[in-house]
Amino acid sequence: MLSRRLTWGTATGSLQSGMPAMGISHWNDGPTSVFAEIAPFPTGIEMRTNVYLAITDNDNLASFTWNKDTQDVELGWTTQMSAPSVNATKAVFDRINAANPGTFYRTDLFEGRKAFTDYFTYHPLGGAVLGEATDLNGEVNGAPGLFVLDGSLIPGRIGVNPFVTITAIAQRCMDGLLAAGRFA
Numbered sequence: 047m048l049s050r051r052l053t054w055g056t057a058t059g060s061l062q063s064g065m066p067a068m069g070i071s072h073w074n075d076g077p078t079s080v081f082a083e084i085a086p087f088p089t090g091i092e093m094r095t096n097v098y099l100a101i102t103d104n105d106n107l108a109s110f111t112w113n114k115d116t117q118d119v120e121l122g123w124t125t126q127m128s129a130p131s132v133n134a135t136k137a138v139f140d141r142i143n144a145a146n147p148g149t150f151y152r153t154d155l156f157e158g159r160k161a162f163t164d165y166f167t168y169h170p171l172g173g174a175v176l177g178e179a180t181d182l183n184g185e186v187n188g189a190p191g192l193f194v195l196d197g198s199l200i201p202g203r204i205g206v207n208p209f210v211t212i213t214a215i216a217q218r219c220m221d222g223l224l225a226a227g228r229f230a
């Protein structure tokens with residue numbers, strides 16, 4: 047989820063990188079575990095604003111179901127299921143704000159005047175879980191020759207940005223498929 051803090055006293059720079067370069071690691075703290083990247087906000091003008099991309103340890107998992115009536119896949123995720131993530135992030139950033147007088151949550155940047163985006167993720171994972179929807183090399187059960195080698199193999203949150211883990215799992219699956227002579 048995203049959050050934004052306004053820092054009256056401190057400039058955050060008009061020129062910003064395209065990639066997050068720093069983060070706040072507050073893991074191993076039970077329900078208020080948070081790893082928050084300080085994400086860029088490259089508007090080209092001084093905004094005195096920090097943007098955070100928070101990863102939390104939310105137990106809730108979404109589900110996909112097939113709706114026979116609409117002949118479509120439906121994602122089961124509600125705003126209420128995001129509440130543990132909002133609560134964890136708020137608990138950590140309330141403390142940071144309290145320790146830094148002159149900093150506030152911005153509520154003028156996200157839809158619904160929300161300080162925390164509870165309707166959005168940068169990091170969707172799961173959907174065709176390794177060893178459940180597929181075999182241990184990513185070949186879809188009941189569909190020989192159809193392979194899933196992406197983030198949908200991961201069953202849930204991993205507590206960090208997922209790209210390297212996704213790449214490692216894909217590499218591992220490819221090694222297994224090649225060793226099994228799957229493409230011989």
Ligand SMILES: Cc1cc2nc3c(=O)[nH]c(=O)nc-3n(C[C@H](O)[C@H](O)[C@H](O)COP(=O)(O)OP(=O)(O)OC[C@H]3O[C@@H](n4cnc5c(N)ncnc54)[C@H](O)[C@@H]3O)c2cc1C
Pocket residue numbers: 066168169170195196197198207208209210212
């Ligand atoms: C703005 C942003 C910043 C991020 N920053 C980071 C970061 O710093 N570090 C990190 O670890 N993660 C980051 N992530 C998350 C990371 O990018 C994703 O978790 C990762 O790319 C997912 O990999 P994937 O292979 O599962 O899917 P994707 O990388 O999304 O690959 C899916 C591919 O399938 C293609 N595709 C879709 N539909 C079809 C179709 N019908 N037919 C053919 N092709 C199709 C798409 O074009 C795409 O190329 C970021 C995500 C976003 C959105």
